[in-house]
Amino acid sequence: MVHAVIMAGGSGTRFWPQSRTARPKQVLSIAGPRPMIAETVMRLEGLVPIERTTIVTHESQVGHVLAGLGVSGPPPRIIAEPFGRDTAACIGLAAVHIRREDPDGVMLILAADHVIRPAARFLEVTRAAAEVATEEACLVTFGIKPTYPATGYGYVHRAALVRSVGDIAVYDVHGFREKPAREVADEYIASGEYYWNSGMFCWRADVILDCLRRFTPELYAALERIEAAIATPSEETVLREAYEPLEKISIDYAVMEHAETIRVVEADYDWSDVGSWASVAALRSDEADERGNVVVGKCVVHDADDTLVISDDDHLVGVLGMEGVVVVHTPDATLVCPRERAEEVKKLVEKLQARRMDKYL
């Protein structure tokens, strides 16, 4: 059976001032009317029921995650990490829970803060991936068909076509590539052999745990201790003790770069990891006025172009004569920056950290 594992551990300096240390991007309604984590759960409807959905997050964020999910129906299982230890540990932790309940279980690993449209195509591609992961006992990664030479994403270099599931192509993987320079990205696009590395995966719990046993034995030993304590009185203590000393390492470095059999499923849906306020402006461009202004909340724009103006309460934001600017107002902090420099918001946050303005972090 397919189990969804939604990784919701990130903190969100890039979406300051809406995102804060304890209020990361995934619990915000950044790209639409609902929090991103609620959208992520809803997108699974028809494929993974809520009883087989697990959210892994930091223990300090459990409340925000539950609030972000809303109150309709039973909640998914939430696994609270006592410490953030990157994606290898996060996925391993979910894997031992799933293997214990469903030894043949297939894990669909998703991020809580991606935008994917349309949901129907997402489900088709995901079903294909689950089929491959089940039948071939391999690691499956989702390769997003690139729409422009992005320098902000890593890439997957596909090799030979292995099979097709319906109209969905499944390839062998030649290798993973770091975020490229612009010229390299141009070459990737021109070749047609590269996909954006989505950070979403599909594999059987026993398969990924076997990989972790071979490639990261210390992590695997910790996971075995944790697994043995599940549903015992010492579960929380053991998790804390076993987790604390773990090395922070991503699943890409820990496993994907070493594994023998990896497949990439071509994902031809619209996908964004919503990396900055500029992505939000692009994602919400269907809400723009005739001059490209996207306005959310109580905002009045006069003679402006291509602005993104967000006010999240009854506060009025008036923008006059600006072009390509992002203005985000929250009850205690406001951001003003050019769209094309939205990636640098973290520098502003670093400045706040340096000045110890903790209440705004």
Add this chain to the structure above:
Amino acid sequence: MVHAVIMAGGSGTRFWPQSRTARPKQVLSIAGPRPMIAETVMRLEGLVPIERTTIVTHESQVGHVLAGLGVSGPPPRIIAEPFGRDTAACIGLAAVHIRREDPDGVMLILAADHVIRPAARFLEVTRAAAEVATEEACLVTFGIKPTYPATGYGYVHRAALVRSVGDIAVYDVHGFREKPAREVADEYIASGEYYWNSGMFCWRADVILDCLRRFTPELYAALERIEAAIATPSEETVLREAYEPLEKISIDYAVMEHAETIRVVEADYDWSDVGSWASVAALRSDEADERGNVVVGKCVVHDADDTLVISDDDHLVGVLGMEGVVVVHTPDATLVCPRERAEEVKKLVEKLQARRMDKYL
């Protein structure tokens, strides 16, 4: 004796969102740490004591004016106008009060919302004006020595030098000029014969009332009714009844364009009527960082140039990568606009009016 009359009746759409219908520019600390009206009163120290200082304002603004003045010492007299009827009525109203108490009294007419530096030179020039007004029974206007070809001010064209008081030159007046086109302003500056019309005046109360009697007989009749009722139980009723039907007319149109004997005193101090947020940025340039950013309140600026960022409570405004922008945050509204378009803020306010967003006006 010299009496100061501070006109504090204006409303302030140009300084939205800090200024509002009931909270005009003069009661704001726009150009420095103290409200402009407090600065205006303090600037008179050594020339006009508080007992001879009168503030004329709209009745709805009395509370704001008193709050703006602060609590140190006795307050000046405040005359509350029941209706705004422009400067001729405002000055006439103050004149009947002053003539009644001091038949030879000299009125120094000031605006509550000008910035003048240094105060010492202001006092020297003002003393000279008062001397001329007393001795010659004429109307005296203050001509600001222009520092650039402003198109936002009216001009006074001087005629022959009449006298000097100390090092201060006093000229006959050739005429008043409306706000000029840029080329005309260039000619004014090149000729050396033009001053900015400051809207500040000096004259004896009996002299200006005689002018009003001759040039605006209806206004004068109303003022006589009002004068007769001063300190009687019907004072407020009479003021309201007499004031309501008055035509709105400025002292410039009502008197200055018709009067026979006008003198202009050359005022060579720094002066600004603080017409927009751009003026505020210029006036506060001594507070700027090395890249020209003026920051007031809790604001963090990163890699920005020539910005004016104001936050008037504990709200943090973060500005990243902007140039020449004005950001003004207040508890219920925020403005973002380019400095060079700050004059157009009233258009934004008009939009709020059109949308009936009254709580932000």
